[in-house]
């Protein structure tokens with residue numbers, strides 16, 4: 001899913017607890033669970049992964065790199081703004097728990113990016129698990145932009161209703 005969806009879902013989960021450890025677990029586990037759902041998240045150019053894997057250091061000096069990074073930044077920013085609109089009306093929220101949950105909620109994607117660049121074997125398990133989860137259902141029912149986004153919005157709506165309206 002796009003980072004905004006992970007930020008909102010993990011942030012909402014983190015807001016249900018004042019326990020930092022639970023917030024981390026909720027955020028981290030939620031990432032893999034919601035990535036099962038068919039979605040759309042392919043806004044990065046396929047060339048980005050290929051270039052990131054070539055460690056010649058010249059990539060970050062290119063306009064193309066920063067264009068891709070700015071898409072990620074917008075994704076994160078939109079997620080944070082929407083999350084705090086959701087949280088605005090909730091009392092007794094531990095903001096630290098929310099941020100811990102968000103951190104762990106986006107960590108699998110950050111680790112994936114790190115693996116492309118470094119090829120560190122110690123974080124390869126994340127790639128394997130991530131691919132396994134993506135291939136289980138999501139990749140079999142590839143969604144275009146609009147249906148994929150609609151599914152992500154519906155997922156966020158359902159999570160919000162389950163956590164705060166029942």
Ligand SMILES: [Zn+2]
Nearest residue numbers: 001035108109
């Ligand atoms: Zn993911």
